Amino acid sequence: MIFWLKFSNLLTLILASVFCYHLLPFRRSMLTRLYIINLFMVILWSLSIFMTLFTEDIELKILFTKARQLTNPFLTSNWFFVFILIFFRSHWKKLKKVAFLFYILPVITCLSTIFSMAGSLRFEKLLSHSFSPIPGVGLVEYKIGSLLGLQFAFSGIIMLIMMSLFVVLLFSKNIRYRQLARLFFLCALIQVALEFYSRSRFGNSAMIQFTVASYTPMLFALYYAIHRLEFLNIKSFSNQVAFENLPTPVITVNPRGEIWDANKKALELFKLTTDDLGSTVSIDHRFDFIQRREQTLRFDEKEYQVDYQNLRMGVIVSLTDISQISELNQELAESNDILKAMNAEILKMTNFNKRIQTVLSHDLSGLLHQMNSSLENIFQNLVIPPAFKNLTESILKTNQSSLNLLKNILSWSYFEEKTEFQIEKLLNEIVHSHEMLLKQHQVKLSVINHSPASVYTTSERALETILRNLVSNAIKNTPRDLSVQMEVMVKDKLEIIIIDQGPGIPRPVLQNLQDETKMTIKSSYGFGIGLQLTFDLIKQLEGTIHFESLPTKGTKVILKI
Numbered sequence: 001m002i003f004w005l006k007f008s009n010l011l012t013l014i015l016a017s018v019f020c021y022h023l024l025p026f027r028r029s030m031l032t033r034l035y036i037i038n039l040f041m042v043i044l045w046s047l048s049i050f051m052t053l054f055t056e057d058i059e060l061k062i063l064f065t066k067a068r069q070l071t072n073p074f075l076t077s078n079w080f081f082v083f084i085l086i087f088f089r090s091h092w093k094k095l096k097k098v099a100f101l102f103y104i105l106p107v108i109t110c111l112s113t114i115f116s117m118a119g120s121l122r123f124e125k126l127l128s129h130s131f132s133p134i135p136g137v138g139l140v141e142y143k144i145g146s147l148l149g150l151q152f153a154f155s156g157i158i159m160l161i162m163m164s165l166f167v168v169l170l171f172s173k174n175i176r177y178r179q180l181a182r183l184f185f186l187c188a189l190i191q192v193a194l195e196f197y198s199r200s201r202f203g204n205s206a207m208i209q210f211t212v213a214s215y216t217p218m219l220f221a222l223y224y225a226i227h228r229l230e231f232l233n234i235k236s237f238s239n240q241v242a243f244e245n246l247p248t249p250v251i252t253v254n255p256r257g258e259i260w261d262a263n264k265k266a267l268e269l270f271k272l273t274t275d276d277l278g279s280t281v282s283i284d285h286r287f288d289f290i291q292r293r294e295q296t297l298r299f300d301e302k303e304y305q306v307d308y309q310n311l312r313m314g315v316i317v318s319l320t321d322i323s324q325i326s327e328l329n330q331e332l333a334e335s336n337d338i339l340k341a342m343n344a345e346i347l348k349m350t351n352f353n354k355r356i357q358t359v360l361s362h363d364l365s366g367l368l369h370q371m372n373s374s375l376e377n378i379f380q381n382l383v384i385p386p387a388f389k390n391l392t393e394s395i396l397k398t399n400q401s402s403l404n405l406l407k408n409i410l411s412w413s414y415f416e417e418k419t420e421f422q423i424e425k426l427l428n429e430i431v432h433s434h435e436m437l438l439k440q441h442q443v444k445l446s447v448i449n450h451s452p453a454s455v456y457t458t459s460e461r462a463l464e465t466i467l468r469n470l471v472s473n474a475i476k477n478t479p480r481d482l483s484v485q486m487e488v489m490v491k492d493k494l495e496i497i498i499i500d501q502g503p504g505i506p507r508p509v510l511q512n513l514q515d516e517t518k519m520t521i522k523s524s525y526g527f528g529i530g531l532q533l534t535f536d537l538i539k540q541l542e543g544t545i546h547f548e549s550l551p552t553k554g555t556k557v558i559l560k561i
Contacts, residue, residue: 003312023035024036061140064278065139067117074106081095113127126145127148128148130142211497246317249264249269269299423456427486427488443482445486447487448488462540466541467496478500478502478554494561498556503545504552510547543560
Protein backbone atom coordinates (compact mmCIF):
# COMPACT_ATOMS: atom_id res chain seq x y z
CA MET A 1 0.00 0.00 0.00
CA ILE A 2 2.91 2.35 0.77
CA PHE A 3 4.23 1.74 -2.74
CA TRP A 4 0.91 2.83 -4.23
CA LEU A 5 0.86 5.85 -1.94
CA LYS A 6 4.33 6.92 -3.13
CA PHE A 7 3.55 6.16 -6.78
CA SER A 8 0.22 8.01 -6.86
CA ASN A 9 1.71 10.93 -4.92
CA LEU A 10 4.62 11.19 -7.40
CA LEU A 11 2.28 10.97 -10.36
CA THR A 12 0.04 13.67 -8.90
CA LEU A 13 3.03 15.89 -8.20
CA ILE A 14 4.34 15.56 -11.78
CA LEU A 15 0.96 16.10 -13.41
CA ALA A 16 0.09 19.09 -11.21
CA SER A 17 3.50 20.68 -11.91
CA VAL A 18 3.24 20.17 -15.68
CA PHE A 19 -0.32 21.49 -15.87
CA CYS A 20 0.47 24.46 -13.62
CA TYR A 21 3.39 25.43 -15.88
CA HIS A 22 1.22 24.90 -18.96
CA LEU A 23 -1.52 27.22 -17.66
CA LEU A 24 0.66 30.09 -16.43
CA PRO A 25 0.56 32.02 -19.77
CA PHE A 26 -3.26 32.03 -19.54
CA ARG A 27 -3.57 33.37 -15.98
CA ARG A 28 -5.51 36.51 -17.06
CA SER A 29 -8.79 34.64 -16.69
CA MET A 30 -10.26 34.37 -13.17
CA LEU A 31 -11.22 30.77 -13.86
CA THR A 32 -7.69 29.85 -14.91
CA ARG A 33 -6.16 31.70 -11.94
CA LEU A 34 -8.28 29.69 -9.49
CA TYR A 35 -7.31 26.47 -11.24
CA ILE A 36 -3.60 27.39 -11.11
CA ILE A 37 -3.86 28.19 -7.38
CA ASN A 38 -5.43 24.79 -6.72
CA LEU A 39 -2.74 23.03 -8.73
CA PHE A 40 -0.08 24.88 -6.76
CA MET A 41 -1.71 23.77 -3.48
CA VAL A 42 -1.79 20.17 -4.70
CA ILE A 43 1.93 20.47 -5.48
CA LEU A 44 2.64 21.69 -1.92
CA TRP A 45 0.44 18.92 -0.51
CA SER A 46 2.34 16.23 -2.46
CA LEU A 47 5.72 17.71 -1.51
CA SER A 48 4.81 17.71 2.19
CA ILE A 49 3.81 14.01 1.97
CA PHE A 50 7.13 13.17 0.29
CA MET A 51 9.09 15.10 2.92
CA THR A 52 7.18 13.23 5.62
CA LEU A 53 7.87 9.86 4.02
CA PHE A 54 11.57 10.37 3.45
CA THR A 55 12.66 11.99 6.72
CA GLU A 56 13.46 10.05 9.88
CA ASP A 57 13.18 12.99 12.28
CA ILE A 58 9.82 12.76 14.06
CA GLU A 59 9.73 16.52 14.68
CA LEU A 60 10.11 17.20 10.95
CA LYS A 61 7.43 14.61 10.19
CA ILE A 62 5.03 16.45 12.50
CA LEU A 63 6.01 19.81 11.00
CA PHE A 64 5.37 18.62 7.42
CA THR A 65 2.09 17.04 8.47
CA LYS A 66 0.93 20.35 9.95
CA ALA A 67 2.14 22.21 6.84
CA ARG A 68 -0.48 20.39 4.77
CA GLN A 69 -3.13 22.32 6.67
CA LEU A 70 -1.82 25.55 5.10
CA THR A 71 -3.19 24.51 1.70
CA ASN A 72 -5.95 21.95 2.20
CA PRO A 73 -8.62 24.30 3.68
CA PHE A 74 -8.66 26.48 0.55
CA LEU A 75 -8.97 23.67 -2.00
CA THR A 76 -12.69 23.01 -1.65
CA SER A 77 -13.69 26.70 -1.76
CA ASN A 78 -11.57 27.25 -4.85
CA TRP A 79 -13.01 24.19 -6.59
CA PHE A 80 -16.50 25.47 -5.83
CA PHE A 81 -15.82 28.80 -7.55
CA VAL A 82 -14.19 27.00 -10.50
CA PHE A 83 -17.41 24.98 -10.73
CA ILE A 84 -19.55 28.16 -10.65
CA LEU A 85 -17.44 29.91 -13.33
CA ILE A 86 -17.77 26.90 -15.64
CA PHE A 87 -21.44 26.03 -15.30
CA PHE A 88 -23.18 29.05 -13.73
CA ARG A 89 -21.24 31.96 -15.11
CA SER A 90 -24.26 34.29 -15.13
CA HIS A 91 -24.48 34.01 -11.31
CA TRP A 92 -20.81 34.77 -10.75
CA LYS A 93 -21.28 38.53 -10.24
CA LYS A 94 -23.85 38.00 -7.51
CA LEU A 95 -21.84 35.26 -5.81
CA LYS A 96 -18.63 37.28 -6.07
CA LYS A 97 -20.02 39.81 -3.55
CA VAL A 98 -20.23 37.14 -0.82
CA ALA A 99 -17.24 35.05 -1.91
CA PHE A 100 -15.26 36.11 1.15
CA LEU A 101 -17.68 34.11 3.35
CA PHE A 102 -16.34 30.88 1.84
CA TYR A 103 -12.82 31.78 2.94
CA ILE A 104 -13.42 32.89 6.55
CA LEU A 105 -13.07 29.39 8.03
CA PRO A 106 -10.12 28.38 5.77
CA VAL A 107 -8.27 31.57 6.76
CA ILE A 108 -8.90 30.89 10.47
CA THR A 109 -7.68 27.31 10.01
CA CYS A 110 -4.58 28.50 8.15
CA LEU A 111 -3.69 31.11 10.82
CA SER A 112 -4.26 28.55 13.56
CA THR A 113 -1.91 26.15 11.76
CA ILE A 114 0.79 28.82 11.65
CA PHE A 115 0.47 29.40 15.43
CA SER A 116 0.48 25.65 15.96
CA MET A 117 3.69 25.25 13.93
CA ALA A 118 5.17 28.07 16.04
CA GLY A 119 4.61 25.93 19.18
CA SER A 120 1.21 27.05 20.51
CA LEU A 121 -0.39 24.09 22.29
CA ARG A 122 -3.82 25.76 22.41
CA PHE A 123 -4.03 26.00 18.61
CA GLU A 124 -2.51 22.53 18.23
CA LYS A 125 -5.42 21.03 20.20
CA LEU A 126 -7.86 22.84 17.90
CA LEU A 127 -6.28 21.30 14.81
CA SER A 128 -4.25 18.09 15.11
CA HIS A 129 -2.56 16.74 18.20
CA SER A 130 -1.25 13.59 19.87
CA PHE A 131 1.14 12.78 17.01
CA SER A 132 2.72 9.30 16.92
CA PRO A 133 4.70 7.50 14.19
CA ILE A 134 3.13 4.59 12.30
CA PRO A 135 5.69 1.76 12.17
CA GLY A 136 6.76 0.75 8.68
CA VAL A 137 4.77 3.48 6.98
CA GLY A 138 6.79 6.67 7.38
CA LEU A 139 3.76 8.78 8.27
CA VAL A 140 2.50 9.97 11.64
CA GLU A 141 -0.88 9.40 13.20
CA TYR A 142 -2.74 12.23 14.91
CA LYS A 143 -6.11 13.11 16.39
CA ILE A 144 -8.35 15.70 14.75
CA GLY A 145 -9.25 18.76 16.80
CA SER A 146 -12.55 20.60 16.82
CA LEU A 147 -11.47 23.36 14.41
CA LEU A 148 -10.07 20.89 11.87
CA GLY A 149 -13.21 18.79 12.22
CA LEU A 150 -15.31 21.87 11.53
CA GLN A 151 -13.19 22.58 8.44
CA PHE A 152 -13.74 18.99 7.21
CA ALA A 153 -17.51 19.38 7.77
CA PHE A 154 -17.52 22.70 5.90
CA SER A 155 -15.65 21.13 2.96
CA GLY A 156 -18.02 18.16 3.02
CA ILE A 157 -21.08 20.44 2.76
CA ILE A 158 -19.59 22.26 -0.24
CA MET A 159 -18.79 18.90 -1.87
CA LEU A 160 -22.39 17.76 -1.35
CA ILE A 161 -23.69 20.97 -2.94
CA MET A 162 -21.45 20.49 -5.96
CA MET A 163 -22.41 16.80 -6.26
CA SER A 164 -26.11 17.76 -6.21
CA LEU A 165 -25.59 20.38 -8.89
CA PHE A 166 -23.62 17.87 -10.95
CA VAL A 167 -26.64 15.55 -10.89
CA VAL A 168 -28.84 18.41 -12.16
CA LEU A 169 -26.35 19.21 -14.91
CA LEU A 170 -26.39 15.61 -16.11
CA PHE A 171 -29.80 16.46 -17.59
CA SER A 172 -28.87 19.86 -19.00
CA LYS A 173 -29.97 20.76 -22.54
CA ASN A 174 -26.49 22.07 -23.24
CA ILE A 175 -24.49 19.19 -24.71
CA ARG A 176 -21.13 20.55 -23.59
CA TYR A 177 -22.36 21.01 -20.02
CA ARG A 178 -23.65 17.42 -19.96
CA GLN A 179 -20.25 16.10 -21.11
CA LEU A 180 -18.39 18.12 -18.50
CA ALA A 181 -20.84 17.16 -15.75
CA ARG A 182 -20.47 13.42 -16.48
CA LEU A 183 -16.70 13.70 -16.48
CA PHE A 184 -16.39 15.65 -13.23
CA PHE A 185 -19.13 13.66 -11.51
CA LEU A 186 -17.22 10.45 -12.21
CA CYS A 187 -13.97 11.95 -10.89
CA ALA A 188 -15.73 13.25 -7.77
CA LEU A 189 -17.14 9.76 -7.13
CA ILE A 190 -13.63 8.31 -7.42
CA GLN A 191 -12.30 10.84 -4.91
CA VAL A 192 -15.16 10.29 -2.43
CA ALA A 193 -14.89 6.50 -2.78
CA LEU A 194 -11.13 6.55 -2.22
CA GLU A 195 -11.46 8.73 0.87
CA PHE A 196 -14.22 6.49 2.24
CA TYR A 197 -12.04 3.44 1.60
CA SER A 198 -9.06 5.07 3.35
CA ARG A 199 -11.11 5.97 6.43
CA SER A 200 -12.79 2.56 6.73
CA ARG A 201 -9.73 0.48 5.80
CA PHE A 202 -6.99 2.13 7.82
CA GLY A 203 -8.89 3.84 10.60
CA ASN A 204 -6.25 6.48 11.21
CA SER A 205 -5.91 10.03 9.93
CA ALA A 206 -2.44 9.53 8.51
CA MET A 207 -3.42 6.96 5.92
CA ILE A 208 -6.24 9.22 4.76
CA GLN A 209 -3.45 11.04 2.94
CA PHE A 210 -3.81 8.24 0.45
CA THR A 211 -6.69 10.30 -0.98
CA VAL A 212 -4.03 12.34 -2.78
CA ALA A 213 -4.11 9.47 -5.27
CA SER A 214 -7.60 10.60 -6.26
CA TYR A 215 -6.09 13.68 -7.83
CA THR A 216 -4.41 11.57 -10.49
CA PRO A 217 -7.63 10.64 -12.33
CA MET A 218 -9.00 14.11 -11.56
CA LEU A 219 -6.00 15.76 -13.19
CA PHE A 220 -6.23 13.48 -16.22
CA ALA A 221 -9.92 14.33 -16.48
CA LEU A 222 -9.21 18.04 -16.26
CA TYR A 223 -6.50 17.75 -18.88
CA TYR A 224 -8.95 15.96 -21.19
CA ALA A 225 -11.58 18.63 -20.50
CA ILE A 226 -9.10 21.41 -21.31
CA HIS A 227 -7.92 20.03 -24.62
CA ARG A 228 -11.00 18.19 -25.87
CA LEU A 229 -13.96 19.85 -24.21
CA GLU A 230 -12.18 23.21 -23.76
CA PHE A 231 -13.75 23.95 -20.39
CA LEU A 232 -11.03 26.49 -19.52
CA ASN A 233 -11.34 28.14 -22.92
CA ILE A 234 -7.56 27.87 -23.40
CA LYS A 235 -7.37 26.26 -26.80
CA SER A 236 -10.00 28.60 -28.14
CA PHE A 237 -9.53 32.07 -26.68
CA SER A 238 -7.65 32.25 -23.41
CA ASN A 239 -7.84 36.04 -23.35
CA GLN A 240 -11.57 36.28 -23.94
CA VAL A 241 -11.75 38.95 -21.20
CA ALA A 242 -10.20 41.40 -23.65
CA PHE A 243 -13.39 41.28 -25.76
CA GLU A 244 -15.89 41.73 -22.94
CA ASN A 245 -16.19 45.53 -22.96
CA LEU A 246 -15.58 46.23 -26.65
CA PRO A 247 -18.18 48.60 -28.17
CA THR A 248 -18.76 46.21 -31.10
CA PRO A 249 -20.26 42.69 -30.94
CA VAL A 250 -17.60 39.94 -30.83
CA ILE A 251 -18.30 36.19 -31.09
CA THR A 252 -15.76 33.40 -30.63
CA VAL A 253 -16.21 30.08 -32.42
CA ASN A 254 -14.16 27.03 -31.45
CA PRO A 255 -12.73 24.50 -33.97
CA ARG A 256 -15.88 22.37 -33.74
CA GLY A 257 -18.01 25.26 -35.03
CA GLU A 258 -19.66 25.97 -31.68
CA ILE A 259 -20.38 29.43 -30.31
CA TRP A 260 -17.87 29.36 -27.49
CA ASP A 261 -18.46 32.81 -26.09
CA ALA A 262 -19.86 36.26 -26.88
CA ASN A 263 -19.23 39.68 -25.34
CA LYS A 264 -21.96 41.89 -23.85
CA LYS A 265 -22.79 43.61 -27.14
CA ALA A 266 -23.16 40.30 -28.99
CA LEU A 267 -25.37 38.89 -26.22
CA GLU A 268 -27.64 41.92 -26.50
CA LEU A 269 -27.69 41.94 -30.32
CA PHE A 270 -28.56 38.26 -30.81
CA LYS A 271 -30.56 38.00 -27.55
CA LEU A 272 -28.30 35.21 -26.31
CA THR A 273 -28.18 33.65 -22.86
CA THR A 274 -25.48 31.52 -21.32
CA ASP A 275 -27.55 28.44 -22.19
CA ASP A 276 -27.22 29.33 -25.89
CA LEU A 277 -23.44 29.23 -25.72
CA GLY A 278 -22.20 25.93 -27.08
CA SER A 279 -24.75 25.78 -29.89
CA THR A 280 -23.43 24.98 -33.37
CA VAL A 281 -23.45 27.76 -35.98
CA SER A 282 -24.75 25.36 -38.64
CA ILE A 283 -27.87 24.63 -36.53
CA ASP A 284 -28.68 28.05 -35.07
CA HIS A 285 -30.15 30.14 -37.92
CA ARG A 286 -28.96 33.36 -36.27
CA PHE A 287 -25.38 32.44 -37.12
CA ASP A 288 -25.79 31.20 -40.68
CA PHE A 289 -23.73 34.17 -41.83
CA ILE A 290 -20.69 32.79 -39.96
CA GLN A 291 -20.94 29.43 -41.70
CA ARG A 292 -21.25 31.14 -45.10
CA ARG A 293 -18.52 33.66 -44.22
CA GLU A 294 -20.64 36.60 -45.35
CA GLN A 295 -18.90 39.98 -45.33
CA THR A 296 -22.01 42.03 -44.50
CA LEU A 297 -25.04 41.25 -42.35
CA ARG A 298 -28.46 42.92 -42.09
CA PHE A 299 -29.86 42.19 -38.67
CA ASP A 300 -32.30 44.00 -36.40
CA GLU A 301 -32.85 46.73 -39.07
CA LYS A 302 -29.16 47.56 -39.15
CA GLU A 303 -26.28 46.75 -41.46
CA TYR A 304 -23.03 45.30 -40.09
CA GLN A 305 -19.63 44.63 -41.60
CA VAL A 306 -18.38 41.19 -40.52
CA ASP A 307 -14.65 40.57 -39.97
CA TYR A 308 -13.19 37.11 -39.43
CA GLN A 309 -9.85 36.48 -37.72
CA ASN A 310 -8.84 32.88 -38.29
CA LEU A 311 -6.67 31.40 -35.57
CA ARG A 312 -5.38 27.90 -35.02
CA MET A 313 -7.75 27.47 -32.10
CA GLY A 314 -10.85 28.89 -33.79
CA VAL A 315 -12.33 32.06 -35.27
CA ILE A 316 -12.95 35.53 -33.84
CA VAL A 317 -15.98 37.15 -35.48
CA SER A 318 -16.43 40.91 -34.98
CA LEU A 319 -19.33 43.01 -36.26
CA THR A 320 -19.12 46.73 -37.04
CA ASP A 321 -22.27 48.80 -37.41
CA ILE A 322 -21.99 50.54 -40.78
CA SER A 323 -25.57 51.79 -41.04
CA GLN A 324 -24.69 55.33 -40.08
CA ILE A 325 -21.52 55.20 -42.15
CA SER A 326 -23.52 54.29 -45.26
CA GLU A 327 -25.95 57.14 -44.62
CA LEU A 328 -23.07 59.54 -43.97
CA ASN A 329 -21.31 58.45 -47.18
CA GLN A 330 -24.50 59.09 -49.12
CA GLU A 331 -24.85 62.55 -47.53
CA LEU A 332 -21.19 63.28 -48.27
CA ALA A 333 -21.62 62.20 -51.89
CA GLU A 334 -24.65 64.50 -52.28
CA SER A 335 -22.78 67.35 -50.58
CA ASN A 336 -19.78 66.76 -52.83
CA ASP A 337 -21.98 67.02 -55.91
CA ILE A 338 -23.42 70.32 -54.61
CA LEU A 339 -19.94 71.63 -53.76
CA LYS A 340 -18.62 70.64 -57.18
CA ALA A 341 -21.46 72.51 -58.87
CA MET A 342 -20.85 75.54 -56.65
CA ASN A 343 -17.11 75.39 -57.31
CA ALA A 344 -17.77 75.23 -61.04
CA GLU A 345 -19.95 78.36 -60.80
CA ILE A 346 -17.40 80.13 -58.63
CA LEU A 347 -14.66 79.18 -61.09
CA LYS A 348 -16.70 80.61 -63.94
CA MET A 349 -17.32 83.81 -61.99
CA THR A 350 -13.67 84.05 -60.99
CA ASN A 351 -12.48 83.48 -64.53
CA PHE A 352 -14.94 86.08 -65.76
CA ASN A 353 -13.75 88.47 -63.05
CA LYS A 354 -10.15 87.81 -64.05
CA ARG A 355 -10.92 88.51 -67.67
CA ILE A 356 -12.57 91.81 -66.74
CA GLN A 357 -9.59 92.73 -64.60
CA THR A 358 -7.23 91.83 -67.42
CA VAL A 359 -9.15 94.00 -69.86
CA LEU A 360 -9.22 96.89 -67.42
CA SER A 361 -5.63 96.57 -66.26
CA HIS A 362 -3.95 95.83 -69.61
CA ASP A 363 -6.18 97.16 -72.39
CA LEU A 364 -7.61 100.29 -70.78
CA SER A 365 -4.46 101.10 -68.84
CA GLY A 366 -2.39 100.56 -71.96
CA LEU A 367 -4.62 102.82 -74.02
CA LEU A 368 -4.54 105.54 -71.39
CA HIS A 369 -0.75 105.27 -71.08
CA GLN A 370 -0.40 105.45 -74.87
CA MET A 371 -2.76 108.43 -75.02
CA ASN A 372 -0.84 110.15 -72.25
CA SER A 373 2.51 109.59 -74.00
CA SER A 374 1.14 110.78 -77.34
CA LEU A 375 -0.25 113.94 -75.84
CA GLU A 376 3.05 114.66 -74.10
CA ASN A 377 4.96 114.22 -77.39
CA ILE A 378 2.50 116.41 -79.26
CA PHE A 379 2.63 119.13 -76.70
CA GLN A 380 6.43 118.99 -76.53
CA ASN A 381 6.87 119.26 -80.34
CA LEU A 382 4.22 121.87 -80.99
CA VAL A 383 4.40 125.53 -80.29
CA ILE A 384 1.36 126.13 -78.19
CA PRO A 385 -0.05 129.57 -77.82
CA PRO A 386 -0.15 130.85 -74.28
CA ALA A 387 -3.92 130.85 -74.37
CA PHE A 388 -3.94 127.00 -74.88
CA LYS A 389 -1.08 126.18 -72.49
CA ASN A 390 -3.36 125.90 -69.45
CA LEU A 391 -5.77 123.74 -71.49
CA THR A 392 -3.06 121.27 -72.48
CA GLU A 393 -1.84 120.95 -68.91
CA SER A 394 -5.42 120.33 -67.82
CA ILE A 395 -5.82 117.55 -70.43
CA LEU A 396 -2.61 115.81 -69.18
CA LYS A 397 -3.75 116.05 -65.57
CA THR A 398 -7.16 114.68 -66.43
CA ASN A 399 -5.61 111.74 -68.27
CA GLN A 400 -3.33 110.97 -65.29
CA SER A 401 -6.30 111.21 -62.96
CA SER A 402 -8.12 108.65 -65.12
CA LEU A 403 -5.17 106.24 -64.73
CA ASN A 404 -5.16 106.71 -60.96
CA LEU A 405 -8.92 106.21 -60.86
CA LEU A 406 -8.57 102.93 -62.76
CA LYS A 407 -5.97 101.70 -60.25
CA ASN A 408 -8.26 102.65 -57.38
CA ILE A 409 -11.17 100.80 -58.96
CA LEU A 410 -9.02 97.67 -59.27
CA SER A 411 -7.73 98.09 -55.70
CA TRP A 412 -11.19 98.53 -54.25
CA SER A 413 -12.81 95.68 -56.21
CA TYR A 414 -12.29 93.25 -53.32
CA PHE A 415 -12.83 95.70 -50.54
CA GLU A 416 -15.59 96.55 -48.13
CA GLU A 417 -15.75 98.90 -45.19
CA LYS A 418 -13.77 97.99 -42.09
CA THR A 419 -15.89 96.88 -39.13
CA GLU A 420 -15.36 95.64 -35.59
CA PHE A 421 -15.93 91.93 -34.99
CA GLN A 422 -15.05 89.25 -32.43
CA ILE A 423 -12.18 86.92 -33.32
CA GLU A 424 -13.83 83.96 -31.51
CA LYS A 425 -17.01 84.25 -33.59
CA LEU A 426 -15.05 84.35 -36.86
CA LEU A 427 -13.04 81.25 -35.86
CA ASN A 428 -16.23 79.34 -35.01
CA GLU A 429 -17.64 80.16 -38.45
CA ILE A 430 -14.43 78.92 -40.09
CA VAL A 431 -14.58 75.62 -38.18
CA HIS A 432 -18.30 75.16 -38.89
CA SER A 433 -17.87 75.81 -42.61
CA HIS A 434 -15.21 73.08 -42.87
CA GLU A 435 -17.02 70.32 -40.94
CA MET A 436 -18.09 68.46 -44.08
CA LEU A 437 -14.61 68.71 -45.65
CA LEU A 438 -13.03 67.43 -42.42
CA LYS A 439 -15.33 64.39 -42.36
CA GLN A 440 -14.67 63.70 -46.03
CA HIS A 441 -10.88 63.75 -45.61
CA GLN A 442 -11.02 62.26 -42.05
CA VAL A 443 -8.83 65.08 -40.73
CA LYS A 444 -9.10 66.93 -37.39
CA LEU A 445 -8.97 70.73 -37.05
CA SER A 446 -7.81 72.14 -33.72
CA VAL A 447 -8.02 75.87 -32.94
CA ILE A 448 -5.92 77.52 -30.23
CA ASN A 449 -7.14 81.06 -29.56
CA HIS A 450 -4.87 82.96 -27.19
CA SER A 451 -7.18 86.00 -27.23
CA PRO A 452 -10.77 84.66 -27.17
CA ALA A 453 -12.35 87.93 -26.05
CA SER A 454 -10.50 90.20 -28.51
CA VAL A 455 -12.32 92.57 -30.87
CA TYR A 456 -10.52 93.44 -34.12
CA THR A 457 -11.19 96.02 -36.81
CA THR A 458 -10.69 95.17 -40.49
CA SER A 459 -12.66 93.86 -43.45
CA GLU A 460 -14.31 90.78 -41.84
CA ARG A 461 -15.47 89.35 -45.16
CA ALA A 462 -12.02 89.64 -46.70
CA LEU A 463 -10.33 88.05 -43.65
CA GLU A 464 -12.88 85.22 -43.63
CA THR A 465 -12.19 84.55 -47.33
CA ILE A 466 -8.43 84.45 -46.65
CA LEU A 467 -8.80 81.97 -43.76
CA ARG A 468 -11.26 79.76 -45.67
CA ASN A 469 -8.78 79.36 -48.54
CA LEU A 470 -5.76 78.69 -46.31
CA VAL A 471 -7.56 76.21 -44.02
CA SER A 472 -9.17 74.43 -46.98
CA ASN A 473 -5.75 73.96 -48.67
CA ALA A 474 -4.29 72.63 -45.38
CA ILE A 475 -7.09 70.08 -44.93
CA LYS A 476 -6.89 68.84 -48.54
CA ASN A 477 -3.12 68.29 -48.29
CA THR A 478 -3.20 66.53 -44.87
CA PRO A 479 -3.31 62.69 -44.86
CA ARG A 480 -6.27 61.01 -43.18
CA ASP A 481 -6.31 60.53 -39.37
CA LEU A 482 -3.88 63.48 -38.92
CA SER A 483 -4.68 67.04 -37.90
CA VAL A 484 -4.49 70.69 -38.93
CA GLN A 485 -3.75 73.28 -36.26
CA MET A 486 -4.71 76.96 -36.32
CA GLU A 487 -3.20 79.24 -33.67
CA VAL A 488 -4.47 82.82 -33.23
CA MET A 489 -3.05 85.69 -31.17
CA VAL A 490 -3.62 89.46 -31.12
CA LYS A 491 -0.60 91.66 -30.37
CA ASP A 492 0.21 94.79 -32.38
CA LYS A 493 -1.32 92.93 -35.30
CA LEU A 494 -3.58 89.93 -35.72
CA GLU A 495 -1.29 86.91 -36.19
CA ILE A 496 -2.67 83.59 -37.44
CA ILE A 497 -0.54 80.46 -37.85
CA ILE A 498 -1.87 77.44 -39.78
CA ILE A 499 0.11 74.18 -39.58
CA ASP A 500 -0.67 71.02 -41.55
CA GLN A 501 0.96 67.57 -41.60
CA GLY A 502 0.89 67.15 -45.35
CA PRO A 503 3.65 66.23 -47.84
CA GLY A 504 5.14 69.72 -47.74
CA ILE A 505 5.75 72.16 -50.61
CA PRO A 506 8.63 71.50 -53.06
CA ARG A 507 11.33 74.18 -52.99
CA PRO A 508 10.63 75.58 -56.52
CA VAL A 509 6.94 76.04 -55.70
CA LEU A 510 7.83 77.51 -52.30
CA GLN A 511 10.08 80.08 -53.96
CA ASN A 512 7.32 81.03 -56.40
CA LEU A 513 4.93 81.58 -53.50
CA GLN A 514 7.06 84.50 -52.40
CA ASP A 515 6.52 86.10 -55.84
CA GLU A 516 2.84 86.16 -56.75
CA THR A 517 3.61 87.16 -60.35
CA LYS A 518 5.09 83.69 -60.96
CA MET A 519 2.02 81.83 -59.76
CA THR A 520 -0.12 80.04 -62.30
CA ILE A 521 -3.88 79.63 -62.18
CA LYS A 522 -3.65 75.83 -62.15
CA SER A 523 -1.28 73.96 -59.81
CA SER A 524 -1.06 70.33 -58.70
CA TYR A 525 -0.44 71.58 -55.16
CA GLY A 526 -3.77 73.36 -54.84
CA PHE A 527 -2.37 76.91 -55.29
CA GLY A 528 -4.67 78.30 -57.96
CA ILE A 529 -7.32 80.96 -58.17
CA GLY A 530 -8.10 80.75 -54.45
CA LEU A 531 -4.57 81.55 -53.40
CA GLN A 532 -4.20 84.31 -55.98
CA LEU A 533 -7.35 85.89 -54.57
CA THR A 534 -5.87 85.41 -51.08
CA PHE A 535 -2.69 87.26 -52.04
CA ASP A 536 -4.73 90.12 -53.46
CA LEU A 537 -6.86 90.36 -50.32
CA ILE A 538 -3.86 90.26 -48.00
CA LYS A 539 -2.27 93.03 -50.03
CA GLN A 540 -5.43 95.12 -49.78
CA LEU A 541 -5.52 94.59 -46.01
CA GLU A 542 -1.86 95.67 -45.83
CA GLY A 543 -0.91 92.33 -44.36
CA THR A 544 1.86 89.78 -44.94
CA ILE A 545 1.96 86.03 -45.49
CA HIS A 546 4.94 83.74 -45.06
CA PHE A 547 5.34 80.01 -45.88
CA GLU A 548 7.66 77.52 -44.15
CA SER A 549 7.76 73.97 -45.46
CA LEU A 550 9.93 70.89 -45.77
CA PRO A 551 9.16 67.81 -47.91
CA THR A 552 7.24 65.19 -45.86
CA LYS A 553 7.31 67.52 -42.83
CA GLY A 554 4.21 69.60 -43.50
CA THR A 555 3.64 73.30 -44.10
CA LYS A 556 3.43 76.29 -41.76
CA VAL A 557 1.65 79.46 -42.94
CA ILE A 558 2.13 82.68 -40.94
CA LEU A 559 -0.43 85.41 -41.65
CA LYS A 560 -0.19 88.91 -40.15
CA ILE A 561 -2.91 91.51 -40.74
